[in-house]
Amino acid sequence: MAVTLFLPTVLAKLADGRAIESTGDTVGAVVADVATRYPNLAPRLRDEAGQPYPFVTFYLNDEDIRFNGGFDAKVSDGDELTVVPAIAGG
Amino acid sequence: MATATAPLATQLEELSSDEILRYSRHLILPEVALEGQQRLKASRVLLIGAGGLGSPLALYLAAAGVGTIGLVDFDVVDVTNLQRQIVHGSKDVGRPKLESARDRLKDLNPHVHVEGFETRLTSENALEIVRDFDIVIDGTDNFATRYLTNDACVILGKPNVYGSIYRFEGQSSVFATEEGPCYRCLYPEPPPPGLVPSCAEGGVLGVLPGLVGTIQATEGIKLLLGVGEPLIGRLLLIDALTMQFRAMRLRKNPNCPACGTREIRELIDYDQFCGIGGDPLQDPNGIPELTPTELAAKQQRQDDFDLIDVREPHEWAIAKIPGARLVPLSAFTDSLHQFDSARDIVVHCKMGGRSAKAVRQLQAAGFKKVWNLAGGILRWSDEVDPKVPKY
Numbered sequence A: 001m002a003v004t005l006f007l008p009t010v011l012a013k014l015a016d017g018r019a020i021e022s023t024g025d026t027v028g029a030v031v032a033d034v035a036t037r038y039p040n041l042a043p044r045l046r047d048e049a050g051q052p053y054p055f056v057t058f059y060l061n062d063e064d065i066r067f068n069g070g071f072d073a074k075v076s077d078g079d080e081l082t083v084v085p086a087i088a089g090g
Numbered sequence B: 001m002a003t004a005t006a007p008l009a010t011q012l013e014e015l016s017s018d019e020i021l022r023y024s025r026h027l028i029l030p031e032v033a034l035e036g037q038q039r040l041k042a043s044r045v046l047l048i049g050a051g052g053l054g055s056p057l058a059l060y061l062a063a064a065g066v067g068t069i070g071l072v073d074f075d076v077v078d079v080t081n082l083q084r085q086i087v088h089g090s091k092d093v094g095r096p097k098l099e100s101a102r103d104r105l106k107d108l109n110p111h112v113h114v115e116g117f118e119t120r121l122t123s124e125n126a127l128e129i130v131r132d133f134d135i136v137i138d139g140t141d142n143f144a145t146r147y148l149t150n151d152a153c154v155i156l157g158k159p160n161v162y163g164s165i166y167r168f169e170g171q172s173s174v175f176a177t178e179e180g181p182c183y184r185c186l187y188p189e190p191p192p193p194g195l196v197p198s199c200a201e202g203g204v205l206g207v208l209p210g211l212v213g214t215i216q217a218t219e220g221i222k223l224l225l226g227v228g229e230p231l232i233g234r235l236l237l238i239d240a241l242t243m244q245f246r247a248m249r250l251r252k253n254p255n256c257p258a259c260g261t262r263e264i265r266e267l268i269d270y271d272q273f274c275g276i277g278g279d280p281l282q283d284p285n286g287i288p289e290l291t292p293t294e295l296a297a298k299q300q301r302q303d304d305f306d307l308i309d310v311r312e313p314h315e316w317a318i319a320k321i322p323g324a325r326l327v328p329l330s331a332f333t334d335s336l337h338q339f340d341s342a343r344d345i346v347v348h349c350k351m352g353g354r355s356a357k358a359v360r361q362l363q364a365a366g367f368k369k370v371w372n373l374a375g376g377i378l379r380w381s382d383e384v385d386p387k388v389p390k391y
Helices: A027-037 B017-022 B033-042 B054-064 B097-108 B126-131 B143-156 B208-225 B292-300 B329-338 B353-364 B376-383
Strands: A002-006 A019-023 A056-060 A080-085 B044-048 B068-072 B113-117 B135-138 B160-166 B169-175 B234-239 B244-249 B305-309 B324-326 B344-348 B370-373
Touching: A002 A027, A019 A027, A027 A056, A027 A080, A080 B234, A080 B244, B033 B208, B044 B054, B054 B068, B054 B097, B054 B208, B068 B097, B097 B113, B126 B143, B135 B143, B135 B208, B143 B160, B160 B208, B169 B208, B208 B234, B292 B376, B329 B353, B344 B353, B344 B376, B353 B370, B370 B376
Parallel strands: A002 A080, B044 B068, B044 B135, B068 B113, B135 B160, B305 B324, B305 B344, B344 B370
Antiparallel strands: A002 A019, A056 A080, B160 B169, B169 B234, B234 B244
16 A cells, blocks of 8 residues: 655654655554665654554554554555654744 | 533623623623623633643633633743744743733733742642632643543542544543543553654644643533533544544543542642653663763863764754764664764754663664763754754
Protein backbone atom coordinates (compact mmCIF):
# COMPACT_ATOMS: atom_id res chain seq x y z
CA MET A 1 0.00 0.00 0.00
CA ALA A 2 1.35 3.44 -0.91
CA VAL A 3 1.10 5.80 2.03
CA THR A 4 2.35 9.36 2.67
CA LEU A 5 3.93 10.04 6.04
CA PHE A 6 3.83 13.70 7.14
CA LEU A 7 6.42 15.04 9.56
CA PRO A 8 6.39 18.25 11.61
CA THR A 9 8.97 20.84 10.54
CA VAL A 10 11.23 19.97 13.45
CA LEU A 11 11.65 16.38 12.23
CA ALA A 12 11.58 17.15 8.50
CA LYS A 13 15.27 18.10 8.50
CA LEU A 14 16.10 14.52 9.54
CA ALA A 15 14.46 13.27 6.34
CA ASP A 16 14.17 14.73 2.84
CA GLY A 17 11.24 16.92 3.70
CA ARG A 18 7.89 16.98 5.34
CA ALA A 19 6.13 14.41 3.18
CA ILE A 20 7.66 10.96 2.71
CA GLU A 21 6.24 8.40 0.30
CA SER A 22 6.35 4.90 1.72
CA THR A 23 4.76 1.48 1.44
CA GLY A 24 3.57 -1.21 3.82
CA ASP A 25 0.48 -3.06 4.98
CA THR A 26 0.40 -1.65 8.48
CA VAL A 27 1.37 1.60 10.19
CA GLY A 28 4.27 -0.28 11.82
CA ALA A 29 5.55 -1.49 8.43
CA VAL A 30 5.41 2.04 7.02
CA VAL A 31 7.24 3.43 10.06
CA ALA A 32 9.85 0.65 9.80
CA ASP A 33 10.41 1.44 6.11
CA VAL A 34 10.88 5.15 6.83
CA ALA A 35 13.12 4.37 9.82
CA THR A 36 15.38 2.20 7.64
CA ARG A 37 15.65 4.86 4.96
CA TYR A 38 16.31 7.70 7.44
CA PRO A 39 18.39 6.33 10.35
CA ASN A 40 18.66 9.75 12.06
CA LEU A 41 14.88 10.08 12.06
CA ALA A 42 14.30 6.52 13.30
CA PRO A 43 14.80 7.12 17.06
CA ARG A 44 12.35 10.04 16.95
CA LEU A 45 9.57 7.82 15.55
CA ARG A 46 9.75 4.63 17.62
CA ASP A 47 11.79 3.01 20.38
CA GLU A 48 14.64 0.53 19.94
CA ALA A 49 12.19 -2.38 19.99
CA GLY A 50 10.26 -0.77 17.14
CA GLN A 51 7.32 0.14 19.39
CA PRO A 52 5.55 3.52 19.48
CA TYR A 53 6.43 6.07 22.17
CA PRO A 54 3.74 7.40 24.53
CA PHE A 55 4.81 10.95 23.61
CA VAL A 56 4.54 10.65 19.82
CA THR A 57 1.04 10.32 18.43
CA PHE A 58 0.42 8.91 14.93
CA TYR A 59 -2.71 9.84 13.08
CA LEU A 60 -3.90 7.61 10.26
CA ASN A 61 -5.84 10.16 8.25
CA ASP A 62 -7.61 11.91 11.16
CA GLU A 63 -7.70 9.02 13.65
CA ASP A 64 -5.27 8.28 16.48
CA ILE A 65 -3.82 4.82 15.72
CA ARG A 66 -3.85 3.88 19.44
CA PHE A 67 -7.58 3.28 19.11
CA ASN A 68 -7.16 1.24 15.97
CA GLY A 69 -4.49 -1.34 16.81
CA GLY A 70 -1.49 0.92 17.16
CA PHE A 71 1.35 -0.03 14.80
CA ASP A 72 -0.74 -3.06 13.73
CA ALA A 73 -3.39 -0.77 12.22
CA LYS A 74 -3.94 -1.65 8.55
CA VAL A 75 -3.31 1.02 5.96
CA SER A 76 -4.90 1.50 2.56
CA ASP A 77 -3.59 3.00 -0.67
CA GLY A 78 -3.52 6.78 -0.47
CA ASP A 79 -3.71 6.94 3.33
CA GLU A 80 -2.03 9.78 5.14
CA LEU A 81 -0.04 9.15 8.29
CA THR A 82 0.76 12.23 10.40
CA VAL A 83 3.36 12.29 13.17
CA VAL A 84 2.52 14.59 16.10
CA PRO A 85 5.22 14.63 18.79
CA ALA A 86 4.55 16.22 22.16
CA ILE A 87 5.68 19.84 22.46
CA ALA A 88 5.56 21.95 25.59
CA GLY A 89 6.55 25.50 24.69
CA GLY A 90 4.40 28.36 25.86
CA MET B 1 -17.72 17.42 16.77
CA ALA B 2 -18.72 18.52 20.25
CA THR B 3 -21.80 20.68 20.40
CA ALA B 4 -22.23 23.68 22.62
CA THR B 5 -22.04 22.93 26.30
CA ALA B 6 -24.01 24.65 29.04
CA PRO B 7 -22.43 27.97 29.99
CA LEU B 8 -19.76 27.48 32.62
CA ALA B 9 -20.31 30.90 34.06
CA THR B 10 -23.63 30.37 35.79
CA GLN B 11 -23.81 33.62 37.74
CA LEU B 12 -24.78 36.96 36.30
CA GLU B 13 -23.34 40.26 37.45
CA GLU B 14 -24.86 43.66 36.75
CA LEU B 15 -23.02 45.91 34.29
CA SER B 16 -22.45 49.62 34.91
CA SER B 17 -23.21 52.21 32.21
CA ASP B 18 -19.47 52.48 31.53
CA GLU B 19 -19.28 48.74 30.99
CA ILE B 20 -22.34 48.68 28.74
CA LEU B 21 -20.65 51.23 26.49
CA ARG B 22 -17.28 49.43 26.57
CA TYR B 23 -18.77 46.06 25.62
CA SER B 24 -21.26 47.37 23.07
CA ARG B 25 -19.85 45.23 20.21
CA HIS B 26 -20.45 42.15 22.35
CA LEU B 27 -23.87 43.26 23.53
CA ILE B 28 -25.18 43.55 20.00
CA LEU B 29 -24.00 40.00 19.20
CA PRO B 30 -26.99 37.75 19.85
CA GLU B 31 -24.64 34.93 20.93
CA VAL B 32 -23.24 37.09 23.72
CA ALA B 33 -25.81 39.83 24.41
CA LEU B 34 -26.36 41.36 27.84
CA GLU B 35 -26.71 38.04 29.60
CA GLY B 36 -23.50 36.63 28.11
CA GLN B 37 -21.56 39.73 29.07
CA GLN B 38 -22.93 39.47 32.60
CA ARG B 39 -21.77 35.86 32.67
CA LEU B 40 -18.29 36.89 31.56
CA LYS B 41 -18.18 39.49 34.31
CA ALA B 42 -19.11 36.87 36.91
CA SER B 43 -16.60 34.34 35.59
CA ARG B 44 -13.17 33.38 36.92
CA VAL B 45 -10.45 32.16 34.56
CA LEU B 46 -7.04 30.92 35.69
CA LEU B 47 -4.04 31.36 33.39
CA ILE B 48 -1.04 29.16 34.09
CA GLY B 49 1.89 31.22 32.84
CA ALA B 50 2.10 34.89 31.86
CA GLY B 51 4.52 34.31 29.00
CA GLY B 52 4.10 33.76 25.26
CA LEU B 53 0.65 32.14 25.34
CA GLY B 54 -0.36 33.93 28.55
CA SER B 55 0.19 37.36 27.00
CA PRO B 56 -2.47 37.32 24.26
CA LEU B 57 -4.69 35.23 26.53
CA ALA B 58 -4.62 37.73 29.36
CA LEU B 59 -5.03 40.71 27.04
CA TYR B 60 -8.04 39.32 25.16
CA LEU B 61 -9.76 37.89 28.22
CA ALA B 62 -9.37 41.22 30.02
CA ALA B 63 -10.56 43.17 26.99
CA ALA B 64 -13.55 40.83 26.68
CA GLY B 65 -14.60 41.58 30.24
CA VAL B 66 -13.84 38.31 32.04
CA GLY B 67 -14.46 39.44 35.61
CA THR B 68 -11.58 37.74 37.39
CA ILE B 69 -8.33 36.64 35.76
CA GLY B 70 -6.01 34.55 37.89
CA LEU B 71 -2.36 34.56 36.85
CA VAL B 72 0.21 32.03 38.01
CA ASP B 73 3.82 33.01 37.25
CA PHE B 74 6.97 33.48 39.29
CA ASP B 75 9.29 34.75 36.57
CA VAL B 76 10.62 38.24 35.88
CA VAL B 77 10.47 39.98 32.51
CA ASP B 78 13.61 39.41 30.44
CA VAL B 79 14.44 41.38 27.32
CA THR B 80 14.37 38.15 25.26
CA ASN B 81 10.69 37.72 26.24
CA LEU B 82 9.57 40.87 24.42
CA GLN B 83 9.77 39.32 20.93
CA ARG B 84 6.50 37.51 21.75
CA GLN B 85 5.25 38.26 25.28
CA ILE B 86 3.23 41.31 24.31
CA VAL B 87 1.60 41.92 27.68
CA HIS B 88 4.98 43.20 28.90
CA GLY B 89 6.93 46.24 27.66
CA SER B 90 10.54 47.42 27.54
CA LYS B 91 10.03 49.44 30.71
CA ASP B 92 9.07 46.21 32.53
CA VAL B 93 12.38 44.37 32.02
CA GLY B 94 13.48 43.09 35.42
CA ARG B 95 10.00 43.39 36.99
CA PRO B 96 7.99 40.37 38.10
CA LYS B 97 5.75 39.29 35.22
CA LEU B 98 2.74 39.33 37.50
CA GLU B 99 3.18 43.01 38.34
CA SER B 100 3.87 43.94 34.77
CA ALA B 101 0.85 42.00 33.45
CA ARG B 102 -1.42 43.36 36.19
CA ASP B 103 -0.54 46.97 35.28
CA ARG B 104 -1.14 46.36 31.58
CA LEU B 105 -4.46 44.59 32.16
CA LYS B 106 -5.67 47.26 34.55
CA ASP B 107 -4.84 49.88 31.93
CA LEU B 108 -6.66 47.89 29.26
CA ASN B 109 -9.75 47.27 31.39
CA PRO B 110 -10.08 48.70 34.91
CA HIS B 111 -13.26 46.65 35.45
CA VAL B 112 -11.28 43.40 35.52
CA HIS B 113 -9.99 41.97 38.76
CA VAL B 114 -6.53 40.37 38.49
CA GLU B 115 -5.58 37.76 41.09
CA GLY B 116 -1.87 37.03 41.10
CA PHE B 117 -0.18 33.87 42.35
CA GLU B 118 3.54 34.59 42.36
CA THR B 119 4.58 30.99 42.71
CA ARG B 120 5.45 27.94 40.72
CA LEU B 121 2.38 25.70 40.35
CA THR B 122 3.20 22.63 42.46
CA SER B 123 1.51 19.45 43.63
CA GLU B 124 1.14 21.15 47.02
CA ASN B 125 -0.64 24.31 45.87
CA ALA B 126 -2.34 23.38 42.57
CA LEU B 127 -5.67 22.09 43.89
CA GLU B 128 -6.01 25.04 46.24
CA ILE B 129 -5.35 27.53 43.44
CA VAL B 130 -7.41 25.82 40.71
CA ARG B 131 -10.41 25.10 42.95
CA ASP B 132 -11.75 28.65 42.91
CA PHE B 133 -11.82 29.09 39.13
CA ASP B 134 -14.36 28.15 36.45
CA ILE B 135 -11.81 27.18 33.81
CA VAL B 136 -8.05 26.82 33.54
CA ILE B 137 -5.97 27.84 30.54
CA ASP B 138 -2.65 26.08 30.17
CA GLY B 139 0.00 28.44 28.84
CA THR B 140 2.94 26.94 30.64
CA ASP B 141 6.26 26.06 29.02
CA ASN B 142 7.19 22.63 30.38
CA PHE B 143 5.87 19.08 30.49
CA ALA B 144 5.83 18.71 34.28
CA THR B 145 3.47 21.67 34.76
CA ARG B 146 1.28 20.50 31.87
CA TYR B 147 0.71 17.08 33.49
CA LEU B 148 0.18 18.76 36.87
CA THR B 149 -2.36 21.19 35.38
CA ASN B 150 -4.12 18.33 33.61
CA ASP B 151 -4.41 16.13 36.68
CA ALA B 152 -5.54 18.99 38.93
CA CYS B 153 -8.23 19.87 36.36
CA VAL B 154 -9.41 16.25 36.04
CA ILE B 155 -9.55 15.78 39.83
CA LEU B 156 -11.51 19.00 40.31
CA GLY B 157 -13.62 18.67 37.14
CA LYS B 158 -12.39 21.94 35.62
CA PRO B 159 -12.06 22.30 31.84
CA ASN B 160 -8.45 22.77 30.74
CA VAL B 161 -7.94 24.84 27.60
CA TYR B 162 -4.64 23.54 26.27
CA GLY B 163 -2.15 25.18 23.95
CA SER B 164 1.51 24.55 23.26
CA ILE B 165 4.01 25.82 20.74
CA TYR B 166 7.40 25.07 19.29
CA ARG B 167 9.21 26.90 16.49
CA PHE B 168 6.49 27.31 13.82
CA GLU B 169 3.94 24.79 15.07
CA GLY B 170 1.26 24.74 17.72
CA GLN B 171 -1.43 22.54 19.22
CA SER B 172 -4.67 23.36 20.98
CA SER B 173 -7.54 21.43 22.49
CA VAL B 174 -10.03 21.50 25.35
CA PHE B 175 -9.37 18.80 27.94
CA ALA B 176 -10.89 17.50 31.14
CA THR B 177 -14.51 18.23 30.46
CA GLU B 178 -16.84 15.56 31.76
CA GLU B 179 -17.36 13.88 28.40
CA GLY B 180 -14.03 14.60 26.69
CA PRO B 181 -10.46 13.27 26.76
CA CYS B 182 -7.63 14.76 28.81
CA TYR B 183 -3.98 15.55 28.12
CA ARG B 184 -2.93 12.07 29.23
CA CYS B 185 -5.29 10.55 26.62
CA LEU B 186 -3.25 12.41 23.98
CA TYR B 187 0.19 11.84 25.50
CA PRO B 188 0.19 9.18 28.26
CA GLU B 189 3.80 9.99 29.17
CA PRO B 190 6.21 12.86 28.50
CA PRO B 191 9.37 12.54 26.41
CA PRO B 192 12.58 12.03 28.38
CA PRO B 193 14.27 15.31 29.40
CA GLY B 194 16.38 16.81 26.66
CA LEU B 195 14.70 15.03 23.73
CA VAL B 196 12.41 17.96 22.91
CA PRO B 197 14.32 21.24 23.14
CA SER B 198 12.63 24.17 24.89
CA CYS B 199 11.78 27.35 22.99
CA ALA B 200 14.87 28.88 24.65
CA GLU B 201 17.00 26.29 22.87
CA GLY B 202 15.02 25.62 19.71
CA GLY B 203 13.45 29.03 19.13
CA VAL B 204 9.88 30.07 18.43
CA LEU B 205 8.33 32.42 15.89
CA GLY B 206 7.25 35.44 17.95
CA VAL B 207 3.78 35.64 16.47
CA LEU B 208 3.04 31.92 17.00
CA PRO B 209 1.98 32.22 20.67
CA GLY B 210 -0.28 35.03 19.44
CA LEU B 211 -1.96 32.63 17.01
CA VAL B 212 -2.32 29.79 19.52
CA GLY B 213 -3.07 31.96 22.57
CA THR B 214 -5.94 33.72 20.80
CA ILE B 215 -7.36 30.30 19.86
CA GLN B 216 -7.23 29.36 23.56
CA ALA B 217 -8.87 32.66 24.54
CA THR B 218 -11.62 32.04 21.99
CA GLU B 219 -12.23 28.54 23.35
CA GLY B 220 -12.28 29.82 26.92
CA ILE B 221 -14.85 32.49 26.15
CA LYS B 222 -17.00 29.97 24.20
CA LEU B 223 -16.98 27.64 27.21
CA LEU B 224 -17.94 30.43 29.59
CA LEU B 225 -20.80 31.52 27.35
CA GLY B 226 -21.84 28.03 26.23
CA VAL B 227 -21.78 28.94 22.54
CA GLY B 228 -20.43 27.24 19.42
CA GLU B 229 -18.60 23.93 19.13
CA PRO B 230 -15.66 23.74 21.53
CA LEU B 231 -12.42 21.88 20.73
CA ILE B 232 -13.47 19.00 22.97
CA GLY B 233 -12.35 15.70 21.42
CA ARG B 234 -10.38 17.49 18.73
CA LEU B 235 -6.70 18.36 18.58
CA LEU B 236 -6.09 21.43 16.46
CA LEU B 237 -2.68 21.41 14.76
CA ILE B 238 -1.45 24.80 13.64
CA ASP B 239 1.40 25.12 11.16
CA ALA B 240 2.45 28.72 10.66
CA LEU B 241 4.89 27.90 7.83
CA THR B 242 2.29 26.36 5.54
CA MET B 243 -0.56 28.20 7.32
CA GLN B 244 -2.52 25.01 7.58
CA PHE B 245 -4.86 24.19 10.41
CA ARG B 246 -5.90 20.56 10.88
CA ALA B 247 -8.24 19.13 13.48
CA MET B 248 -7.49 15.53 14.46
CA ARG B 249 -9.96 13.38 16.32
CA LEU B 250 -9.09 12.88 19.96
CA ARG B 251 -10.72 10.12 21.95
CA LYS B 252 -11.09 9.55 25.63
CA ASN B 253 -8.86 6.63 26.58
CA PRO B 254 -10.83 4.26 28.83
CA ASN B 255 -7.51 3.16 30.39
CA CYS B 256 -6.34 6.71 31.07
CA PRO B 257 -5.22 6.77 34.73
CA ALA B 258 -6.52 10.33 35.10
CA CYS B 259 -9.90 10.57 33.36
CA GLY B 260 -10.54 6.89 32.52
CA THR B 261 -9.87 4.55 35.43
CA ARG B 262 -9.40 7.55 37.75
CA GLU B 263 -6.47 5.87 39.50
CA ILE B 264 -4.93 9.28 39.95
CA ARG B 265 -6.89 10.61 42.91
CA GLU B 266 -4.23 12.97 44.16
CA LEU B 267 -1.37 14.91 42.63
CA ILE B 268 1.96 13.13 42.21
CA ASP B 269 5.59 14.24 41.91
CA TYR B 270 5.58 15.63 38.38
CA ASP B 271 9.31 16.34 38.20
CA GLN B 272 9.90 12.67 38.90
CA PHE B 273 7.17 11.66 36.41
CA CYS B 274 8.93 13.75 33.77
CA GLY B 275 12.35 12.30 34.66
CA ILE B 276 13.67 15.63 35.91
CA GLY B 277 16.42 15.00 38.41
CA GLY B 278 17.66 12.13 36.24
CA ASP B 279 18.96 14.91 34.01
CA PRO B 280 22.61 14.12 33.25
CA LEU B 281 23.52 17.74 33.97
CA GLN B 282 22.33 17.32 37.53
CA ASP B 283 23.87 13.91 37.98
CA PRO B 284 26.97 14.35 40.13
CA ASN B 285 28.44 11.11 38.81
CA GLY B 286 27.64 12.06 35.25
CA ILE B 287 29.51 14.46 33.09
CA PRO B 288 32.82 16.16 33.81
CA GLU B 289 32.36 19.91 33.64
CA LEU B 290 34.57 22.91 33.14
CA THR B 291 33.47 26.42 34.14
CA PRO B 292 33.95 29.29 31.67
CA THR B 293 36.70 30.71 33.92
CA GLU B 294 38.51 27.35 33.88
CA LEU B 295 38.19 27.20 30.10
CA ALA B 296 39.59 30.74 29.78
CA ALA B 297 42.55 29.74 31.98
CA LYS B 298 43.10 26.66 29.82
CA GLN B 299 43.19 28.86 26.73
CA GLN B 300 45.51 31.35 28.39
CA ARG B 301 47.94 28.57 29.36
CA GLN B 302 47.79 27.50 25.69
CA ASP B 303 46.93 23.95 26.73
CA ASP B 304 46.71 21.50 23.86
CA PHE B 305 42.98 20.76 23.51
CA ASP B 306 40.03 20.90 21.10
CA LEU B 307 37.06 23.17 21.76
CA ILE B 308 33.98 21.84 19.97
CA ASP B 309 30.80 23.88 19.50
CA VAL B 310 27.80 21.59 18.90
CA ARG B 311 25.26 24.32 18.13
CA GLU B 312 23.74 24.79 14.69
CA PRO B 313 25.35 26.98 11.98
CA HIS B 314 22.70 29.72 12.36
CA GLU B 315 23.62 30.02 16.05
CA TRP B 316 27.34 30.03 15.23
CA ALA B 317 26.63 33.04 13.00
CA ILE B 318 25.25 34.97 16.01
CA ALA B 319 28.08 34.39 18.45
CA LYS B 320 31.10 32.14 18.92
CA ILE B 321 33.85 31.46 21.42
CA PRO B 322 37.30 32.14 19.88
CA GLY B 323 39.16 28.94 19.07
CA ALA B 324 36.02 26.79 18.83
CA ARG B 325 35.26 24.46 15.94
CA LEU B 326 31.67 23.89 14.82
CA VAL B 327 30.37 20.31 14.77
CA PRO B 328 26.56 20.53 15.09
CA LEU B 329 24.95 17.94 17.35
CA SER B 330 22.67 16.95 14.45
CA ALA B 331 25.75 15.65 12.59
CA PHE B 332 27.75 14.64 15.65
CA THR B 333 27.47 10.86 15.35
CA ASP B 334 28.82 10.96 11.81
CA SER B 335 31.73 13.17 12.92
CA LEU B 336 33.03 11.10 15.84
CA HIS B 337 35.89 9.73 13.71
CA GLN B 338 37.28 13.27 13.32
CA PHE B 339 38.11 13.54 17.00
CA ASP B 340 41.42 12.53 18.55
CA SER B 341 40.88 10.59 21.75
CA ALA B 342 44.47 11.35 22.84
CA ARG B 343 43.65 15.06 23.15
CA ASP B 344 41.53 16.89 25.73
CA ILE B 345 38.13 17.80 24.30
CA VAL B 346 35.89 20.56 25.68
CA VAL B 347 32.36 20.67 24.25
CA HIS B 348 29.94 23.59 24.45
CA CYS B 349 26.54 24.73 23.20
CA LYS B 350 24.21 27.60 24.15
CA MET B 351 23.36 26.58 27.71
CA GLY B 352 25.02 23.21 28.30
CA GLY B 353 22.21 20.77 27.49
CA ARG B 354 23.11 19.69 23.97
CA SER B 355 26.83 19.61 24.75
CA ALA B 356 26.08 17.25 27.66
CA LYS B 357 24.54 14.87 25.13
CA ALA B 358 27.60 15.20 22.90
CA VAL B 359 29.87 14.41 25.88
CA ARG B 360 27.78 11.31 26.56
CA GLN B 361 28.19 10.23 22.94
CA LEU B 362 31.94 10.74 23.13
CA GLN B 363 32.12 8.81 26.41
CA ALA B 364 30.09 5.98 24.88
CA ALA B 365 32.57 5.92 21.97
CA GLY B 366 35.44 5.46 24.42
CA PHE B 367 36.72 9.02 24.80
CA LYS B 368 38.06 9.57 28.32
CA LYS B 369 39.27 13.17 28.36
CA VAL B 370 36.03 15.06 27.63
CA TRP B 371 34.49 18.02 29.46
CA ASN B 372 31.24 19.94 29.12
CA LEU B 373 31.36 23.73 29.36
CA ALA B 374 28.95 24.51 32.20
CA GLY B 375 26.29 27.03 31.21
CA GLY B 376 27.46 27.15 27.58
CA ILE B 377 28.21 30.29 25.61
CA LEU B 378 25.68 32.30 27.63
CA ARG B 379 27.67 31.79 30.83
CA TRP B 380 30.90 32.40 28.91
CA SER B 381 29.47 35.79 27.95
CA ASP B 382 28.45 36.50 31.56
CA GLU B 383 31.68 35.43 33.20
CA VAL B 384 34.50 35.74 30.68
CA ASP B 385 33.78 37.83 27.61
CA PRO B 386 30.73 40.13 27.59
CA LYS B 387 31.55 41.10 23.99
CA VAL B 388 30.16 37.71 22.93
CA PRO B 389 26.47 38.54 22.36
CA LYS B 390 23.83 36.60 24.26
CA TYR B 391 20.74 35.35 22.44
